[in-house]
Amino acid sequence: MAPVRRLVVDVLKPHDPPLLEFTERVSETDSVDGATTSLIELDQEVQNVKVTVEGDALDMSAIESTIESLGGTVHSVDQVACGEYVVDDQPTLQDG
Amino acid sequence: MAPVRRLVVDVLKPHDPPLLEFTERVSETDSVDGATTSLIELDQEVQNVKVTVEGDALDMSAIESTIESLGGTVHSVDQVACGEYVVDDQPTLQDG
Amino acid sequence: MAPVRRLVVDVLKPHDPPLLEFTERVSETDSVDGATTSLIELDQEVQNVKVTVEGDALDMSAIESTIESLGGTVHSVDQVACGEYVVDDQPTLQDG
Amino acid sequence: MAPVRRLVVDVLKPHDPPLLEFTERVSETDSVDGATTSLIELDQEVQNVKVTVEGDALDMSAIESTIESLGGTVHSVDQVACGEYVVDDQPTLQDG
Amino acid sequence: MAPVRRLVVDVLKPHDPPLLEFTERVSETDSVDGATTSLIELDQEVQNVKVTVEGDALDMSAIESTIESLGGTVHSVDQVACGEYVVDDQPTLQDG
Amino acid sequence: MAPVRRLVVDVLKPHDPPLLEFTERVSETDSVDGATTSLIELDQEVQNVKVTVEGDALDMSAIESTIESLGGTVHSVDQVACGEYVVDDQPTLQDG
Amino acid sequence: MAPVRRLVVDVLKPHDPPLLEFTERVSETDSVDGATTSLIELDQEVQNVKVTVEGDALDMSAIESTIESLGGTVHSVDQVACGEYVVDDQPTLQDG
Numbered sequence: 001m002a003p004v005r006r007l008v009v010d011v012l013k014p015h016d017p018p019l020l021e022f023t024e025r026v027s028e029t030d031s032v033d034g035a036t037t038s039l040i041e042l043d044q045e046v047q048n049v050k051v052t053v054e055g056d057a058l059d060m061s062a063i064e065s066t067i068e069s070l071g072g073t074v075h076s077v078d079q080v081a082c083g084e085y086v087v088d089d090q091p092t093l094q095d096g
Numbered sequence: 097m098a099p100v101r102r103l104v105v106d107v108l109k110p111h112d113p114p115l116l117e118f119t120e121r122v123s124e125t126d127s128v129d130g131a132t133t134s135l136i137e138l139d140q141e142v143q144n145v146k147v148t149v150e151g152d153a154l155d156m157s158a159i160e161s162t163i164e165s166l167g168g169t170v171h172s173v174d175q176v177a178c179g180e181y182v183v184d185d186q187p188t189l190q191d192g
Numbered sequence: 193m194a195p196v197r198r199l200v201v202d203v204l205k206p207h208d209p210p211l212l213e214f215t216e217r218v219s220e221t222d223s224v225d226g227a228t229t230s231l232i233e234l235d236q237e238v239q240n241v242k243v244t245v246e247g248d249a250l251d252m253s254a255i256e257s258t259i260e261s262l263g264g265t266v267h268s269v270d271q272v273a274c275g276e277y278v279v280d281d282q283p284t285l286q287d288g
Numbered sequence: 289m290a291p292v293r294r295l296v297v298d299v300l301k302p303h304d305p306p307l308l309e310f311t312e313r314v315s316e317t318d319s320v321d322g323a324t325t326s327l328i329e330l331d332q333e334v335q336n337v338k339v340t341v342e343g344d345a346l347d348m349s350a351i352e353s354t355i356e357s358l359g360g361t362v363h364s365v366d367q368v369a370c371g372e373y374v375v376d377d378q379p380t381l382q383d384g
Numbered sequence: 385m386a387p388v389r390r391l392v393v394d395v396l397k398p399h400d401p402p403l404l405e406f407t408e409r410v411s412e413t414d415s416v417d418g419a420t421t422s423l424i425e426l427d428q429e430v431q432n433v434k435v436t437v438e439g440d441a442l443d444m445s446a447i448e449s450t451i452e453s454l455g456g457t458v459h460s461v462d463q464v465a466c467g468e469y470v471v472d473d474q475p476t477l478q479d480g
Numbered sequence: 481m482a483p484v485r486r487l488v489v490d491v492l493k494p495h496d497p498p499l500l501e502f503t504e505r506v507s508e509t510d511s512v513d514g515a516t517t518s519l520i521e522l523d524q525e526v527q528n529v530k531v532t533v534e535g536d537a538l539d540m541s542a543i544e545s546t547i548e549s550l551g552g553t554v555h556s557v558d559q560v561a562c563g564e565y566v567v568d569d570q571p572t573l574q575d576g
Numbered sequence: 577m578a579p580v581r582r583l584v585v586d587v588l589k590p591h592d593p594p595l596l597e598f599t600e601r602v603s604e605t606d607s608v609d610g611a612t613t614s615l616i617e618l619d620q621e622v623q624n625v626k627v628t629v630e631g632d633a634l635d636m637s638a639i640e641s642t643i644e645s646l647g648g649t650v651h652s653v654d655q656v657a658c659g660e661y662v663v664d665d666q667p668t669l670q671d672g
Contacts, residue, residue, distance in 0.1 A: 002123040002130075004116065008378050019365045020292065020348050027290040027370035034290075034371025038573050039364060040384070050573065052378045054371075060116050076135060077115045078380045082123035083130025083150075089380075090104050090148045093191065093230050093242065094174045096136070096381065098219040098226075100212065134381050146381065156212050172231060173211045178219035179226025179246075186200050186244045189287065189422050189434065190270045192232070194411040194418075196404065252404050268423060269403045274411035275418025275438075282392050282436045285479065285614050285626065286462045288424070296570050307557045308484065308540050315482040315562035322482075322563025326669050327556060328576070338669065340570045342563075366572045377572075384573065386603040386610075388596065444596050460615060461595045466603035467610025467630075474584050474628045476654045477518050477530065477671065480616070488666050499653045500580065500636050507578040507658035514578075514659025519652060520672070532666045534659075558668045569668075576669065 003057035005086050008079035010040070011049045013072035019049065022070055026051060029066045031059035048075070099153035101182050104175035106136070107145045109168035115145065118166055122147060125162045127155040144171070195249035197278050200271035202232070203241045205264035211241065214262055218243060221258045223251040240267070291345035293374050296367035298328070299337045301360035307337065310358055314339060317354045319347040336363070387441035389470050392463035394424070395433045397456035403433065406454055410435060413450045415443040432459070483537035485566050488559035490520070491529045493552035499529065502550055506531060509546045511539040528555070579633035581662045584655035586616070587625045589648035595625065598646055602627060605642045607635040624651070 013022060019037055027035035033055045040048040049072075053063060064074055081087060109118060115133055123131035129151045136144040145168075149159060160170055177183060205214060211229055219227035225247045232240040241264075245255060256266055273279060301310060307325055315323035321343045328336040337360075341351060352362055369375060397406060403421055411419035417439045424432040433456075437447060448458055465471060493502060499517055507515035513535045520528040529552075533543060544554055561567060589598060595613055603611035609631045616624040625648075629639060640650055657663060 002120050004120065006132075006378065007116070008380050010382065020295070020368050023368040023370045024290050024292065032371065034369070034373050034375040036294075036367065036369040036375040036377050038367045038377050040573055042364065050377065050380075050383075052375050054375045076138065076382070078382045079132065079134045079378060080116050080119040081130070081132040082119045083128065085130050087130040087132040087148050087150045089132050089134050089146065090102065090175060092104050092146075092174045092185075093232055094106065094172070095146075098216050100216065102228075103212070136381055172234065175228065175230045176212050176215040177226070177228040178215045179224065181226050183226040183228040183244050183246045185228050185230050185242070186198065186271060188200050188242075188270045188281075189424055190202065190268070191242075194408050196408065198420075199404070268426065271420065271422045272404050272407040273418070273420040274407045275416065277418050279418040279420040279436055279438045281420050281422050281434070282390065282463060284392050284434075284462045284473075285616055286394065286460070287434075294570065296572050298574065308487070308560050311560040311562045312482050312484065320563065322561070322565050322567040324486075324559065324561040324567040324569050326559045326569050328669055330556065338569065338572075338575075340567050342567045364574070366574045367570060386600050388600065390612075391596070460618065462615045463612065464596050464599040465610070465612040466599045467608065469610050471610040471612040471628050471630045473612050473614050473626070474582065474655060476584050476626075476665075477520055478586065478652070478654045479626075486666065488668050490670065500583070500656050503656040503658045504578050504580065512659065514657070514661050514663040516582075516655065516657040516663040516665050518655045518665050522652065530665070530668075530671075532663050534663045556670070558670045559666060 002082045004060065004080065004082050005054065006081040007053045007058055009051050009077050010075045011051050011067055011072045012046050012075050013049055013070065014046060017070055025070060026053065026063065026066055030062050031055045031057060032063065098178045100156065100176065100178050101150065102177040103149045103154055105147050105173050106171045107147050107163055107168045108142050108171050109145055109166065110142060113166055121166060122149065122159065122162055126158050127151045127153060128159065194274045196252065196272065196274050197246065198273040199245045199250055201243050201269050202267045203243050203259055203264045204238050204267050205241055205262065206238060209262055217262055218245065218255065218258055222254050223247045223249060224255065290370045292348065292368065292370050293342065294369040295341045295346055297339050297365050298363045299339050299355055299360045300334050300363050301337055301358065302334060305358055313358060314341065314351065314354055318350050319343045319345060320351065386466045388444065388464065388466050389438065390465040391437045391442055393435050393461050394459045395435050395451055395456045396430050396459050397433055397454065398430060401454055409454060410437065410447065410450055414446050415439045415441060416447065482562045484540065484560065484562050485534065486561040487533045487538055489531050489557050490555045491531050491547055491552045492526050492555050493529055493550065494526060497550055505550055506533065506543065506546055510542050511535045511537060512543065578658045580636065580656065580658050581630065582657040583629045583634055585627050585653050586651045587627050587643055587648045588622050588651050589625055589646065590622060593646055601646060602629065602639065602642055606638050607631045607633060608639065
């Protein structure tokens with residue numbers, strides 16, 4: 001299988017554990033070299049968070065398990081980069 | 097024939113297989129060095145996805161076969177780069 | 193004559209041949225090192241396409257012949273770079 | 289634990305100590321290599337400040353203690369980067 | 385005299401000669417290393433074109449002669465860079 | 481104390497001394513390596529000016545003394561960078 | 577005195593001498609390494625021009641003399657950089 005090198009997912013998570021611990025746990029997941037999380041929105045119950053993950057051969061099911069073990073759910077997968085290297089998403093005249 | 101070095105296509109695909117597996121399969125297609133997919137929009141039935149593919153001599157019909165074998169259809173070809181190297185699309189005063 | 197090093201043209205073309213074959217053919221034209229095409233708009237009958245072409249001494253009439261042999265027409269020439277090197281179009285306070 | 293390498297937090301603080309002393313104190317906190325603060329908004333009573341902190345293994349509770357000892361409160365954690373290196377938050381077509 | 389190193393001029397020209405030949409002729413003018421022209425607007429009678437010219441010591445009157453010999457007129461001079469090197473126009477908070 | 485390496489302050493100053501002399505004086509202040517001032521707004525009585533100052537260990541009270549000795553007042557401190565190196569203010573999805 | 581390394585001034589000038597000659601003359605002024613002028617606006621009587629000047633130790637009164645000897649007036653000084661090196665104006669969340 002071609003290795004998955006970068007993933008961007010949109011996650012809904014409870015306030016606890018807080019974003020810092022959540023990010024530490026995602027970045028410690030097997031296959032993950034690093035993770036960056038950005039707060040999109042928060043309300044009374046949940047935080048909506050964007051998670052960017054990089055590694056040489058990311059294991060999506062391990063990442064998803066970590067997220068779910070922390071009470072979160074992957075709301076959508078927004079970008080996936082696979083192959084020998086990371087291909088940049090190329091801007092075109094058709095982008096919205 | 098001048099080699100095709102980069103392709104950007106707009107694809108409609110069912111939710112299954114999910115974007116991760118879809119991207120792995122496209123990037124494993126013969127002639128493809130790497131592929132990055134970005135979610136444009138999703139509704140009940142389908143996902144609209146932007147696919148950027150790079151390689152030294154891309155085989156479009158192989159790529160299209162992969163996409164179709166996964167239940168997807170190429171809705172439009174949005175950018176094509178051919179030749180000895182990748183020429184950047186040059187911004188002009190006529191861009192919309 | 194000072195060599196033409198980059199050309200950006202706006203082309204109307206039929207749907208057939210598709211953009212991939214169209215771009216391969218333009219990039220194989222004598223004097224062309226590489227070509228990148230970007231879809232601007234498509235309707236029932238035609239595709240409106242932006243074509244960026246680079247080479248050491250581009251032969252415009254050869255390029256135009258290729259485009260016309262594929263059923264296309266050059267709608268406008270949007271940018272031309274000539275000389276010892278490619279001069280960048282310089283942004284000014286008068287740009288629209 | 290995977291080291292925390294960058295944190296961006298949104299802080300509410302009283303006018304005293306002023307932003308300069310506040311920033312010096314945050315950057316002197318154990319584990320912090322450097323800190324940059326940017327004023328978001330100020331009113332009669334409080335300053336709303338964005339704090340970006342970097343280090344090889346940031347200690348969030350020490351940073352929070354410093355902020356609280358200066359009368360401030362962390363209103364939200366807006367970005368967290370963990371792992372072997374800082375992964376850049378990747379722009380996608382889903383960003384607002 | 386301090387050498388003129390870059391000029392941006394706004395030109396009105398007839399449709400004939402076309403932009404390609406026009407640009408070739410400008411770039412062949414004595415003192416010019418390279419020229420890039422960008423279409424601003426076209427109507428029935430004329431083309432409005434932005435011309436960026438570079439050289440070690442540009443000769444404006446030679447450039448203007450070339451433009452006029454091709455039926456064009458310099459509508460305005462939009463940017464001039466003179467001196468030992470090209471100073472970049474510096475963006476400020478006063479730019480419109 | 482962690483050294484202050486960059487400061488951005490918003491200053492109200494009278495028209496006299498003019499911005500050039502004002503900037504020279506600020507940049508000559510002990511601890512300052514360089515200063516750049518940008519005009520934000522001017523009215524009959526005062527100039528509103530943004531001042532960016534850099535140094536290895538900036539002395540804010542010396543800088544403020546210089547500004548006040550020239551008739552100016554620091555209206556707000558907009559950014560402060562402290563530590564072993566200058567940490568860039570990191571853009572997030574929460575920026576206004 | 578700390579050397580002035582860059583100046584941006586807003587100038588009103590008559591149409592004659594034209595912008596090219598005006599820029600040559602400014603860039604030949606003692607202490608000036610290079611000058612770039614950009615047209616902001618023109619009406620029947622005057623041109624409003626932005627002038628960016630660089631040098632190791634700019635002499636403002638010499639520059640102003642040159643501008644005035646050409647019939648121009650400095651309408652405002654929009655940016656001044658002084659010191660051992662050019663400090664970049666730092667963007668902040670308070671910029672308009």
